[in-house]
Amino acid sequence: MNTFLDDTAVGVLLVASAAYVFSALGPRNLRRRVLTALSAWLGRAPAALGMCRAPLRRAAQRIAHAAETKPQGACGGCDNCGSGAAGTDSPGTRAPETRAPTSGAATEITVPIANIGRARTSRQG
Amino acid sequence: MDSAPIAASPLIALVGNPNCGKTALFNILTGSRQKVANYAGVTVERKEGSLLTPSGLRIRILDLPGAYSLDPLTPDEQVTADVLFGRRAGESQPDFVVCVTDATNLRQNLRLVLSLKRLGLPMVIALNMTDIARRKGIVIDAERLAVELGIPVVETVGVKTAGVLALLKVLNDMVAPQTEHRGAVWRSLSAAEMEHDQAEVRRILGVVGGDRLDGVTLSDRLDALVLHPLLGPVILAVILFFVFQAVFAWAQVPMDAIKQGVTMFGGWVAATLPASMLKDLLVNGVLAGVGSVLVFLPQIIILFFFILILEDSGYLPRAAFLLDRVMGSVGLSGRAFIPLLSSFACAIPGIMATRTIQNPRDRLATIMIAPLMTCSARLPVYALIIGAFIPRRTLWGGLEMQGLVLFALYVAGVAGAMGVAFVLKRSGQGTGLQALMLELPAYHWPNLRNLGIGLWQRVEIFLSRVGTIILALMVILWALSSYPGPPPGATGPAIQYSIAGHLGAWLAVLFKPIGFNWQISIALVPGLAAREVAVGALGTVYALSSTGEDVSGALTPLIAQSWTMATALSLLAWYVFAPQCLSTLATVRRETNSWRYPIIMAAYQFGLAYLGAFITYRVALWLSG
Numbered sequence: 001m002n003t004f005l006d007d008t009a010v011g012v013l014l015v016a017s018a019a020y021v022f023s024a025l026g027p028r029n030l031r032r033r034v035l036t037a038l039s040a041w042l043g044r045a046p047a048a049l050g051m052c053r054a055p056l057r058r059a060a061q062r063i064a065h066a067a068e069t070k071p072q073g074a075c076g077g078c079d080n081c082g083s084g085a086a087g088t089d090s091p092g093t094r095a096p097e098t099r100a101p102t103s104g105a106a107t108e109i110t111v112p113i114a115n116i117g118r119a120r121t122s123r124q125g
Numbered sequence: 126m127d128s129a130p131i132a133a134s135p136l137i138a139l140v141g142n143p144n145c146g147k148t149a150l151f152n153i154l155t156g157s158r159q160k161v162a163n164y165a166g167v168t169v170e171r172k173e174g175s176l177l178t179p180s181g182l183r184i185r186i187l188d189l190p191g192a193y194s195l196d197p198l199t200p201d202e203q204v205t206a207d208v209l210f211g212r213r214a215g216e217s218q219p220d221f222v223v224c225v226t227d228a229t230n231l232r233q234n235l236r237l238v239l240s241l242k243r244l245g246l247p248m249v250i251a252l253n254m255t256d257i258a259r260r261k262g263i264v265i266d267a268e269r270l271a272v273e274l275g276i277p278v279v280e281t282v283g284v285k286t287a288g289v290l291a292l293l294k295v296l297n298d299m300v301a302p303q304t305e306h307r308g309a310v311w312r313s314l315s316a317a318e319m320e321h322d323q324a325e326v327r328r329i330l331g332v333v334g335g336d337r338l339d340g341v342t343l344s345d346r347l348d349a350l351v352l353h354p355l356l357g358p359v360i361l362a363v364i365l366f367f368v369f370q371a372v373f374a375w376a377q378v379p380m381d382a383i384k385q386g387v388t389m390f391g392g393w394v395a396a397t398l399p400a401s402m403l404k405d406l407l408v409n410g411v412l413a414g415v416g417s418v419l420v421f422l423p424q425i426i427i428l429f430f431f432i433l434i435l436e437d438s439g440y441l442p443r444a445a446f447l448l449d450r451v452m453g454s455v456g457l458s459g460r461a462f463i464p465l466l467s468s469f470a471c472a473i474p475g476i477m478a479t480r481t482i483q484n485p486r487d488r489l490a491t492i493m494i495a496p497l498m499t500c501s502a503r504l505p506v507y508a509l510i511i512g513a514f515i516p517r518r519t520l521w522g523g524l525e526m527q528g529l530v531l532f533a534l535y536v537a538g539v540a541g542a543m544g545v546a547f548v549l550k551r552s553g554q555g556t557g558l559q560a561l562m563l564e565l566p567a568y569h570w571p572n573l574r575n576l577g578i579g580l581w582q583r584v585e586i587f588l589s590r591v592g593t594i595i596l597a598l599m600v601i602l603w604a605l606s607s608y609p610g611p612p613p614g615a616t617g618p619a620i621q622y623s624i625a626g627h628l629g630a631w632l633a634v635l636f637k638p639i640g641f642n643w644q645i646s647i648a649l650v651p652g653l654a655a656r657e658v659a660v661g662a663l664g665t666v667y668a669l670s671s672t673g674e675d676v677s678g679a680l681t682p683l684i685a686q687s688w689t690m691a692t693a694l695s696l697l698a699w700y701v702f703a704p705q706c707l708s709t710l711a712t713v714r715r716e717t718n719s720w721r722y723p724i725i726m727a728a729y730q731f732g733l734a735y736l737g738a739f740i741t742y743r744v745a746l747w748l749s750g
Binding site: 016021 | 707
């Protein structure tokens with residue numbers, strides 16, 4: 001095999017894998033910042049790129065959306081940790097749709113362990 | 126997705142007592158596939174979906190955790206109350222409430238209906254499970270119920286589309302976005318108000334029917350056996366034992382087929398591609414690693430087949446009652462059983478499910494021990510080592526030795542968790558014995574659709590992990606194991622001179638006292654992302670260490686030749702206790718709102734794993750002379 005092609009293919013696979021691992025397992029805030037920055041960078045594609053600008057902008061939008069909605073602490077797993085994402089097929093309605101919440105912060109439950117589970121005395125009257 | 130129109134759509138909340146069928150109805154309405162099961166406390170977080178009514182009105186629907194009242198006692202009830210009162214950050218108060226009620230238990234459900242009515246939000250009642258009610262001879266006059274409550278009532282069957290169209294029509298006619306949201310208008314009920322509600326419930330039931338007390342039902346007769354103080358635990362042990370036997374006995378043929386498929390594909394790739402780095406990456410990195418994990422898919426499916434059947438049948442809350450005394454002896458409440466059982470699938474939903482535990486200390490103790498339950502990600506590791514070192518021998522009574530060892534590993538995890546809970550209790554983290562109050566649902570045959578969806582979801586999750594995070598980590602591990610290349614004149618395998626090889630050599634010093642070689646030491650590092658990654662990592666590391674052409678389907682015989690029995694048992698002991706999953710620690714941090722507990726958890730689990738592996742290794746060495 002051509003050495004250049006070989007090196008390029010392996011390099012691309014490595015970079016893609018590292019990027020995926022970072023996006024799936026990296027620190028949440030850092031992930032969001034990097035994705036937002038990447039989206040902004042792609043969105044500023046210069047006019048000289050011509051026809052390539054449209055797909056780059058679409059990619060930028062997708063990345064911006066991912067930065068907002070990527071399941072918290074995603075491990076490539078079940079998304080069962082409060083992400084709220086769900087399937088989209090529907091046997092009973094015309095155009096069903098479920099969506100991930102638009103804000104990561106709004107979907108996260110942070111109940112301080114000391115402040116939960118206390119029966120209210122007012123309940124007894 | 127254009128989010129603007131959706132955000133402006135009316136917001137409907139599905140509210141009701143636990144286990145009344147809210148999530149089943151939500152799934153039917155939105156086409157979602159959220160988890161449903163026949164016990165209280167499955168949903169502990171709000172889930173959102175949307176639908177179009179027949180006239181084209183888009184509606185957002187929230188599925189909320191079950192609640193017995195609007196005065197929350199547990200974190201999951203707190204979620205429901207906060208959403209209904211409009212107190213949740215970043216979320217407006219719902220425009221409309223669908224109160225889902227269990228037609229077979231209207232007496233209990235109506236109390237919540239009256240509370241919701243007091244809240245003042247527009248509302249409709251979905252009288253759910255009407256099919257089961259009819260079968261039990263319970264006849265409710267829905268029209269009269271609507272008149273008495275002053276609220277529209279629609280009969281529904283959550284697991285079928287029956288009644289859903291009628292509900293959609295009501296939603297279409299009644300729902301409109303509120304122009305202004307009122308915020309919280311709830312105050313806790315006084316004793317007099319509660320008494321008034323009770324009297325009102327009795328009055329309404331007297332008018333509409335539906336308050337018939339059944340005689341001895343089939344569920345009661347089954348409970349006489351299943352909850353028997355002596356027979357009950359025996360039945361539970363037999364069921365669990367059968368499950369672990371089946372995991373090995375039934376999976377062999379499909380596992381062999383997958384292994385053969387991976388080997389053939391690896392052989393084809395090796396024969397087709399010319400000698401190159403790309404070929405090495407695909408054969409020794411991707412196929413050896415991913416193929417080693419993929420082969421355990423049938424065992425995962427069989428395990429979840431049984432777990433889903435137990436969930437859907439209504440048996441699990443009974444098991445919680447059976448184990449209440451045992452759990453109470455180590456300072457846990459019986460309510461901890463369901464979260465701990467959920468942890469057998471994955472510790473993350475298990476930790477989330479602790480929100481149903483009222484007492485904060487009990488909840489914390491349950492969170493701390495949940496990762497010791499044997500999650501499904503450990504299964505590939507266990508199955509690999511058991512397959513390599515435990516002979517396929519049938520013992521007395523047709524019991525398979527491999528299944529017996531797997532059962533013992535699960536028991537070891539539970540015993541470890543009980544031990545830690547006992548220590549937490551002694552150190553003041555647990556509380557005294559508390560009475561367990563848990564609703565026992567009627568038994569029913571598992572719903573085949575739910576079972577099929579549940580199994581398919583597990584397959585998707587497993588394949589998604591294999592095809593994403595495990596694949597990506599294997600590519601990175603291959604690079605770390607291949608670079609830098611061996612120096613001129615090197616005699617050992619190239620991996621020994623690589624970054625991973627050096628790392629493995631350093632780690633091997635730390636792990637030598639517990640019998641781990643440098644290959645195992647390397648595999649433990651990517652295994653921190655997810656436990657089953659360790660199997661793929663072993664596949665990749667051994668593929669790069671060997672001189673043979675194809676290792677993708679041959680990890681089991683390779684480790685059988687390279688490791689001693691003492692090392693294998695030590696690694697099993699390590700995996701019973703070790704925290705190998707960063708996502709679990711992140712979830713603990715989120716649920717406790719503190720870094721303190723995940724740090725304590727990681728420290729004690731590493732300590733326990735090292736100690737357990739050390740003792741196992743030394744004892745095994747001593748026994749083998």
